[in-house]
Amino acid sequence: MANKSTNPRWLALKAILLVVQRGRSLDDALATVLGTLKGVDERDLSLSRALAYGVCRWYFALKPVVNGYLRKPFKKKDLDLEAILLLGLYQLAIMKVEPHAAVNETVQLPQWQNKGWAKGLVNAVLRGLIRDEVNMSTGFDEKSYPEWLQHKIKLDWPEQTESILGAGNRLAPMVLRVDLRQISMAKCIKDLEQQGILGHAHGVVETALVLDKPCNITAVAGFQSGLLSVQDGATQLAAGLLDCQPGMRVLDACAAPGGKTAHILQATDELDLVAVDQDHNRLKLIDENLTRTGRQAKLVCGDAASPADWHDGKLFDRILADVPCSASGVIRRHPDIKLLRRASDIEGLVSQQRRILTALWDLLEPGGKLLYSTCSIFKDENERQIDWFVQNRDNCTVIGPNSVQWGEQRPWGRQILPGSENMDGFYYACLQKVDTGASRGR
Ligand SMILES: C[S@@+](CC[C@H](N)C(=O)[O-])C[C@H]1O[C@@H](n2cnc3c(N)ncnc32)[C@H](O)[C@@H]1O
Known part of the structure; x- marks a missing residue:
């Protein structure tokens, strides 16, 4: 036997x-x-x-x-x-x-x-x-989703339902993030080719290189030195949207495993970055990512919704709020979501996102920018969440993303649906704190 x-x-x-x-x-x-x-x-x-x-x-x-x-x-x-x-x-x-x-x-x-x-x-x-x-x-395709999920997708995206359900069942490509400050995309593609790894530039996301076939990245030259990282194209958009300038104080809330943290630090020099995550074990993954890419940040184990426990009182110029969500946009990479996620989870997630967003807003410098993101396609977690936030505040304005070639413009923010430009489903909204001239926090 x-x-x-x-x-x-x-x-x-x-x-x-x-x-x-x-x-x-x-x-x-x-x-x-x-x-x-x-x-x-x-x-x-x-x-x-x-x-x-x-x-x-x-x-x-x-x-x-x-x-x-x-x-x-x-x-x-x-x-x-x-x-x-x-x-x-x-x-x-x-x-x-x-x-x-x-x-x-x-x-x-x-x-x-x-x-x-x-x-x-x-x-x-x-x-x-x-x-x-x-x-x-x-x-x-349709039958492969639990009924509640089919129903929710149909409610939110009646015209795109079929393509969303289909895209969630197709295998996602392995996508690399290239540190373009160290190597050009063309040279990187050539170097990979010499190692027998074929791929092409993403086309819409400047730093993204899409591989023809998955590979064992740990054995690829350039990975250990941080030149290459594994990251879907949609999530590679965050660093650019955050619009950091050298010398800024940046908060990456809900940061683990640190893919975006490393990218933000690779994209702009001299940032004073604090990365927060409430999961101690996952915080170690940020540390590994930063060590590999040769970057530094202050790592904090804490609840983003309770900054009083960890915040030193200095406001931030930029905040990334990559909040916990249903992950309904990444089912193609994590099909177990179909089995594990329940309809009843959504309400709790929406409340948690509200608590985090509300708490983080108080840490933002007047004039500063907060980038809200989820890997969800549900409007409750995305455009309706931002609508709720904006309607309840007189010092918040939604400034983007604008003039970009990806995703769908929504009443607030921009939605990438799964499979669009071969990317995961993702949502971004850029918020700016209106400078009312009130006394500053530093
Ligand atoms: C979507 S993942 C973040 C991915 C990460 N930004 C990246 O690009 O690698 C969400 C993270 O939020 C963390 N998290 C969930 N609730 C949190 C909270 N209340 N405070 C801080 N972190 C939280 C989870 O531990 C998880 O690591």
């Missing part, structure tokens, strides 16, 4: 169950399952990841098909068997694995789950799927 502990399908099943049964994020689940393995072929690891991502991406479409082949649905204690069948169906109907291989490899999973009694059932269902030539390559 094959070795269970390194079997790609078994490892994928373990990761899927951590998401479905324990509510863990897929990245976290895969790190737990694959992170400590030694001597496993890189192709097997890739297959495990592809299977786990694929089942999460198509979970809501696969589930009713599988259940149609059962006399009665599985009991809660046997949902691992359902996950095995989803894994089988995904291989057959979407990944197009050769049927014999898919069945032979998948029927051994019940035994490894100590449920050898279910081998016959799994075998029968998979053979039924093959017999009926179940094909799910087209027309399943």
Whole structure:
């Protein structure tokens, strides 16, 4: 019998169950399952990841098909068997694995789950799927989303629903951020080519280089020195929109893992930057990012909504509020959001964003600018949030983004929908504090 502990399908099943049964994020689940393995072929690891991502991406479409082949649905204690069948169906109907291989490899999973009694059932269902030539390559985008998410997207974006749902199911490209102050885009593309890595300039986002295929970035020359970083094009827009000038005092609130922090510091010299995040472990990731890119900032573990606990009293010229959100714009990179996010989460997120935005506004110098951003496509978290904020303040004006070639102009701010210019879904609004001439804080 094959070795269970390194079997790609078994490892994928373990990761899927951590998401479905324990509510863990897929990245976290895969790190737990694959992170400590030694001597496993890189192709097997890739297959495990592809299977786990694929089942999460198509979970809501696969589930009713599988259940149609059962006399009665599985009991809660046997949902691992359902996950095995989803894994089988995904291989057959979407990944197009050769049927014999898919069945032979998948029927051994019940035994490894100590449920050898279910081998016959799994075998029968998979053979039924093959017999009926179940094909799910087209027309399943909508069904692959939970109903509440379909509904919310339709409400907010009735005309763009189909393209949003489709874009959320397409694989996202690996995108690099190039430090253009150290190397030109053309030279960078050439240097990568010499390492066998092909890619092209993004076209709309000046610093972004889109790779033809993902690569192991840690082995690429230029990564360890900070010349290259991995970052979607949409998020690379933040540093420019923040409009920093040398010598400014900048607050990056909700900063971890620090992709934007490093970019802001690479883009402008001599910034006095404070990066805040409430998650101690994630703060370490900012430190790693800054060390790699050779930049410095003051790192603070704290709640952005309670600055009294960490703020030294000096106001900031620029504030980036990259607030926690539903992440509904990045489903193509994190399909587990479909399983983990609930409709009821949105209200809490909106309140949290309001608390953070309100608290940060008091830290802004008159005349200073605050960039509000989310990786969400929900209007409640974006343009309606800014509408609420502006209507309740007489010292706030929305100044952008304007005159840009990306995204959709909204009543307040600008929205990038997923897949537009091959970017993640993202929202930006630039706010300026009106200088009323009142006494300054420093
Ligand atoms: C969208 S991520 C930020 C991504 C980051 N700006 C970047 O570009 O790498 C949101 C971050 O907000 C942090 N966070 C959530 N609530 C917070 C709060 N109340 N105060 C500070 N940080 C918070 C989370 O720990 C998470 O790291």
